[in-house]
Amino acid sequence: MTELALLFRQITDPGLSQYTYLVGCERTGEALLIDPERDIDRYDRIAAEEGMRIAVVAETHIHADFLTGVREYAERPDVRVVLSKAGPPDWQYAWIGAGHAAYTLVGDGDHFTVGSIDVEVRHTPGHTPEHIVFVVTDRGSGADIPMGVASGDFLFVGDVGRPDLLESAAGAVGSMRPAAEQLQVSLGVVSTWPDFMQVWPGHGAGSACGKALGAVPWSTIGYERRFNGALTLAAESRTGFVEAILSGQPEPPPYFARMKQLNRDGVPLLGTLPRPRELSVAETVADPSLLVLDTRADRVAFMDAHLPGSLHAPATRQFTTATGAFVEPSASIVLVALEDQLDDLARQLVRIGLDRIEGWIPVDAFDAWHAHGGATSSIVRIGFPEAVPPGTDSVWVDVRGAEEFAADHVPGAIQIAQSRLAVEYGRIPRTHPVTVHCATGGRAALASAYLQRLGFDVRYVDDDFSRWRTSN
Known part of the structure; x- marks a missing residue:
């Protein structure tokens, strides 16, 4: 019986619903790390616990929701960095060559090895123009067909990556529709992969990098072909796919633009974690x-x-x-x-x-x-039945997303998604108390504190939105 020569670990960041992958060769003790976040000491610890040395660090794309740890690893002369060369000039890695690590720029069809592990690169533009995925084959166990694909933000469990972020978050006007069309073409590669091949996505449920991500941490190509609605639609209709994938995406927070720029141009080195x-x-x-x-x-x-x-x-x-x-x-x-x-x-x-x-x-x-009576502040907390309706004596701010607002809302309310409040609060009049609500109270709590800090007189609705209908 042939033994597997591959070690696999999925490392989760629950706050960002983000996945990093450690793929190691048991025979040589060398490991590949895919899409690390900036605090890299935890990956080093996990690798050491598994008897592995991180030899290659690779990235699927220039991320929008977190700062990459690849720049940290680039300071190490015993690490090789693998990055995409597939994007247009505006989305090439400007910092490449900094640090001490060797680096390799890869494109569609390229291969690299880590011990006895073979990694094939496929260019999958759409979520971003430079996006690549890594198809992993365990040659050490005698396999000549792939075990899995580290799919980044190209293919998720139950969804595909959103193609609008360059425009909606990074300000590249006019880019989202061509990107959606590109994504539809890129998804054609999935039909060439075997059903049993595992899908190792870059994110899970709760991430803003898609709109319907599943809570299951990994899947298979065959399962996604049967049950991933976006993938099915991409195979059936370009026009239908483009319209569907560009509608209903959550509003990206403003910090996404900064992450994009820093990850492209060079993340400041962190070193050790701050100790307050x-x-x-x-x-x-x-x-x-x-x-x-x-x-x-x-x-x-x-x-x-x-x-x-x-x-x-x-x-x-x-x-x-x-x-x-x-x-x-x-x-x-x-x-x-x-x-x-x-x-x-x-x-x-x-x-x-x-x-x-x-x-x-x-x-x-x-x-x-x-x-002991020290200075504190408070915010008035109410339910929907006690709230003064929008009008001359009250301004209402609905911090749910645009899709939620379109489905049902309080007449006269101003819709500003909680994630966009910092750049759109200027739309809120300061002449009257501001009543802030969302669907169940969580997002409104965050928004209420922020608006109070800005000097607004806030009323926080700690209630379920369904009660507005029953109380009006």
């Missing part, structure tokens, strides 16, 4: 240059009392959503947090380029400050 120092509440409140991110998960507790100017950034899967939408990279950040959450929170921040983590305040210290 413990601060007192008093010194934090006295320094107006600091931005407080209150990571308590209880939004009711936040609305009842928080440090003035704080943003609600719960230490849940919402954390990256909140910080990416509302925090500028120049901000000097202080976290109200539990000590055992600090490492994970720091990682989530640096993955989107928020490196200036100046300090942290223990939740217990904030509670004591509040209990």
Whole structure:
């Protein structure tokens, strides 16, 4: 019986619903790392635990939702970097050649090896023009057909990559329709792959890089051919596919444009993870240059009392959503947090380029400050039945997505997706109290804190939108 010579690990970032892949050759101890995030020490640790050395680091495309770790690995002379050469001049890697690593630029049909693992490169433009995927064959076990494909943001479980981000996030006007047409053509390659071939996607459910991603972490080509509606439509109708794939995509947060630019031009080197120092509440409140991110998960507790100017950034899967939408990279950040959450929170921040983590305040210290009468702010919390209807005495802001708003909304409400609020809040009048709602209260909580920080008089609707219909 032939033994597999390949080691495979899927490494998950729950906050961004992102997957990195470690594919190792058991015979040589060399490993390929695909699509790493910026805090690379965790990949090194996992590789070491498996008895592997990361020898090659590769990337499927220039990412929009996180900062790549490839630039960190490029500082190592014992690592080879593999990147796409397939994009147009505007979307080539400008930083290539920096650092000490050897690098290889690859295009459609190229191959490279890691130990006894063969990797075929296929150019799959559409999500981005330079996008490539990696088809992996375990030659060490005698295989001459591929085991799986690291599909990046080309093919997901239940969906395909969105082709609009260069235009909607990075400002490349007029690019989304040609990109959608390109994606439809690229998806034709799937028909050439065997049904049993595994699909190792770049993201799962919750990512903004698609609109209907499945929660299952991997799939097979055969399963996707049968049950992936976008893939089926691409095979049936170019026009139908283009119209469908460009409609209903979630609004991208403004930080996506910055990620694109930095990943193309060169991510600042991180080195070690920031270690924030413990601060007192008093010194934090006295320094107006600091931005407080209150990571308590209880939004009711936040609305009842928080440090003035704080943003609600719960230490849940919402954390990256909140910080990416509302925090500028120049901000000097202080976290109200539990000590055992600090490492994970720091990682989530640096993955989107928020490196200036100046300090942290223990939740217990904030509670004591509040209990002893220290200065705090609060936000009025109401349900739909108590809310004043839009009109002369109230402005309503609906922070759901455009598709949700189109399906049903409060007449007279202003629709601004929570992810776009930082660039569109100027549409909101300051003449009256602002009532903020979403579908179930989560996004509205983030938005309410942000608008209060900007000086708006906010009423937060902590309620299910279905109750608006029953109460009106």
